[in-house]
Amino acid sequence: MTAVMHVLPYLVAAYVFLVGAYGLATSRNLIHAVGCLAVCQSATYVLLLAVGYRDGGTAPVFSDIRPGSRPVVDPVVQALTLTDIVVGATVTALLLALTVQIAKRHGTVDPDELRELRG
Amino acid sequence: MxxxxxxxxxxxxxxxxxxxxxxxxxxxxxxxxxxxxxxxxxxxxxxxxxxxxxxxxxxxxxxxxxxxxxxxxxxxxxxxxxxxxxxxxxxxxxxxxxxxxxxxxxxxxxxxxxxxxxxxxxxxxxxxxxxAGDLFNLFVFFELMSVVAYALTGYRIDEARAVQGGVTFGVVNSLGAYFMLMGIALLYARTGELAMAKIGHGLDAAAAHHGPDALALAGFVMVLTGLLVKAAAVPFQFWLPDAHAVAPTPVCMLLSGVMVELGAYGVWRVYGTVFSGPGGVPAADASRALVVLGVLTGAVGSVMCWYQRHIKRLLAFSTIAHTGLFLVGIGVLKAEADDGTALYILGHAGVKAALFACAGILLDRYGSVDELYLHGRARRLRGVGVMFAVGALALAGLPPFGTGLGKAVSEEAVGGPLTVLYVAASALTGAAVLRVAARVFLGLGPRPEEGDGEESDEDETSGADEEPETQKRLNHVPLPMVAVPAVLLAAALVVGAVPGFADMVGHAVEAAGTWGVFSSVHWTATGVLLDLLSTLLAVGLAMVAVTRPGLLGAPGWALPLRRLQSGHVGDYVAWLLVGTALLGALALPGVLG
The missing domain is CATH 1.20.58 (Methane Monooxygenase Hydroxylase; Chain G, domain 1)
Incomplete structure (x- = not known):
């Protein structure tokens, strides 16, 4: 594989993270903001999987291949990614639930209008 | 075992x-x-x-x-x-x-x-x-405590401000956590390990030929970003006052008393085990980054604390000021400063939780935590008033409280101009709390008129019209609500006053650290004098503030600082990114050289 292909996943991860952060900073809607946070988190999946990738590697499941017979990708980062997805689902669900309450209590989900807490 | x-x-x-x-x-x-x-x-x-x-x-x-x-x-x-x-x-x-x-x-x-x-x-x-002994579990438990903290902050879902504070808290902290996970992934890529000590060895082995490189620096900056968001260091601190002002009181006790300090502990643990070797970040650079952020945090926290009228928000800013001091204590990378910081954290946890407990009594009894509205209204709560004033003095470092001992030991270790920061930050935060005690519980000073400070209403959170957390407003204060702050203050006193306890803490810290030296931790004459100085300063400032409110009122120059706390979650995210860049810039010279 070329050098570009080796670097590309890392560039994608950085790009996705920064795009998510930009969306968060400029968001005009809290639901959109929670979505942006999920985008930031997707960058961590990309980075983790890129870290564990091996050229020509297959899935680290040994039900149909003999251990050591061929290269497999790193199972540790896959476990980390799974855990990360669970964490992300929890955070997203909770923040969306709180956003529903904000919409009920304030009548808006625009951060520009939610500025009671200041100073 | x-x-x-x-x-x-x-x-x-x-x-x-x-x-x-x-x-x-x-x-x-x-x-x-x-x-x-x-x-x-x-x-x-x-x-x-x-x-x-x-x-x-x-x-x-x-x-x-x-x-x-x-x-x-x-x-x-x-x-x-x-x-x-x-x-x-x-x-x-x-x-x-x-x-x-x-x-x-x-x-x-x-x-x-x-x-x-x-x-x-x-x-x-x-x-x-x-x-947690490995970085990934550090992240998982970091997220677990964060998610529960968001839920607890927004626990009173019928309250508009509570859910709003919860979302701000959630967005900023989760983004910090993802930064941390990116950093962990980079460190795993370099070393193939997750256990902290093993990552440290791996980095050292990898850097044996060419010294620390950009990857170690990126890992350092990203992992520390997450931990510093939790520790509410400037400029990552904006979520904390919003969350603390709206969270239920028992939750505030936990957030301010221990959770924020765990962020500082994380910094200590991660730097000490992962990045302190030759393959990590050179000591001078890590020290520069932590001390600069710590000084900023201490200064911003105490100034903002002084200009609050929402009592829980005031206490929240005092927590920020004190974490600044903890970060300086960790950042100077000295065994004695670690001892002092550990004692300071123990004392501070008791004192701050007790102060929040007292603020909660005010909220449940009068339906407000606004200093100006409550002026003189709580005269009958003498016991609570005494505890609030004692807590304020302990916050300022009155010997022999644990806060005083921690402050004295840290001051001696950091030395020089940083001592001024310790004295100033503890005096200013102590003075702000004392001012509240004098106005609310004694009714001292001129009664603020309704509409006072109207021109600055745009930029402050008043704390009036908060919902009491009890089923109805309390007519008398139930025993556990008074007993808890009393016990907590007594515990803070024990930390500083019982001979031998401080030495025990010092030994525990130095055995856990990488210093390998055992120094005795005790009160010194200089320490007691500096503690008394900050306490006297606090009393003096509070007296002036109460008798002549105009003299120390909000001046124009503090307004830009207060406007930064804009209440807008997007601004806070932008500040987080600025902070990450700042952290990188502060730690950069070691990699370049």
Whole structure:
């Protein structure tokens, strides 16, 4: 594989993270903001999987291949990614639930209008 | 003994599970008593393990021992510092549960287990964070305690401000956590390890030929970003006042008393085990980054604290000021400063939780935590007033409180101009709390007129019209709500006053650190004098502020600083990115050279 292909996943991860952060900073809607946070988190999946990738590697499941017979990708980062997805689902669900309450209590989900807490 | 380590997070987590499952069928006292038992068991377990923690207890969970020097398992680490923190977390949790005993109004009727279960989950997350020996579990427990903290902050879902503060808290902290995970992934890519000590060795081995490189720096900056967001260092601190001002009082005790300090602990642990070797970040650079951020945090926190009228928000900013001092103490990278910081954290936890408990009594009794509205209204609450004033003096560093001893020992270790920061920050925060005590409980000074300060209303949170947390406004203050702050203040006194305790803490910290030296920790004449100086300054400032409100009122130059706290979640995210860049810039010279 070329050098570009080796670097590309890392560039994608950085790009996705920064795009998510930009969306968060400029968001005009809290639901959109929670979505942006999920985008930031997707960058961590990309980075983790890129870290564990091996050229020509297959899935680290040994039900149909003999251990050591061929290269497999790193199972540790896959476990980390799974855990990360669970964490992300929890955070997203909770923040969306709180956003529903904000919409009920304030009548808006625009951060520009939610500025009671200041100073 | 090391077999018992997994129980520290497991007991509260199991307790929480049982409460969620069975809470519907039991009356409220049973559910709360059960939660208290679970919290107390964890505390007792940590205290039993403490004497056995040198050399540190290490447990590879599930028997996944390292093979041939490589590990994939989960490792838990029980040394003096982590076990001490577990004990502290559990005891403050117990205090918060006792404080909310019977009197805290819970929205979901018919399910008595909800609130205690959430508190236990929070405790479990914090205990796990303290004893995590590998970076990924550090992240998982970081997220666990964060998520529970968001839920607890927005617990009173019928209140507009509470849910808003909860979302701000959630967005900023989660983004910090993802930064941390990116950093962990980079470190794993370099070393193929997750256990902290092994990552440290891996970095050293990788850098044997060419010294530290950009990857180590990126890992350092990203992992520290997450931890510093939790520790509320400037410019990552904006979420904290919003969350603390709106969270229920027992939750504030936990957030301010221990959770924020766990962020500082994380910085200490990660720098000491992962980045302190030749392959990490050079000591001078790490020290520069932490001390600069610590000084900024101390200064911004204490100035903002002074100009608050919302009492819980004022206490929140004082927490920020004190974490700044903790970060400086950690950042100077000296054994004595670590000892001082540990003592300071212990004393501060007791004092700050007690002050929040007193603020909660005001809220439940008068339906307001606005300093100006409450002027002179709480004259009849003499006992609470005395505790509030004592707490204020302890915050300013009055000997022989634990805060005073921690401050004195840290001052001596950091030396030079940084001493001024310690004295100024503790005097200013102590003075702000004393000013509140004098106005609210004694009614001193001219009565502020309605509409006073109207021109600045745009830029401040007043704290009037808060909903009391009890079912109806209290006519008399129930015993546990008074007993809890009294016990907490007494505990803060014990930390500083009981001879030998400080030495014990010092030994635990130095055995856990990498210093290998044992210095004696005790009161010195200079320390006592500096403590008295900051206490006197606090009393003087408070007197001037109360008698001549115009003289120390909000001047124009503080307004831009206050406007930064804009209440806009997007701004806070932008500041987080600025902070990450700043951290990178501060630590950069070591990699370039």
């Amino acid at each position: 090391h077999r018992l380590l997994p129980l520290l997070p497991a007991v509260p987590l199991l307790g929480a599970g049982l409460l969620v499952a069975g809470g519907r069928h039991v009356p409220r006292p049973v559910a709360e008593a059960f939660a208290c038992v679970a919290a107390a068991t964890t505390a007792a377990l940590a205290i039993v393990l403490l004497p056995h923690s040198s050399p540190p207890l290490v447990e590879w969970v599930g028997g996944w021992f390292p093979k041939g020097g490589e590990s994939v398992g989960i490792v838990l680490l029980g040394d003096g510092v982590s076990l001490g923190l577990v004990a502290l977390v559990s005891l403050i949790t117990l205090a918060a549960l006792a404080y909310s005993w019977h009197y805290f109004d819970e929205p979901p009727r018919g399910h008595a287990g909800t609130f205690p279960a959430l508190i236990l989950l929070f405790q479990g997350g914090m205990c796990g964070f303290a004893i």
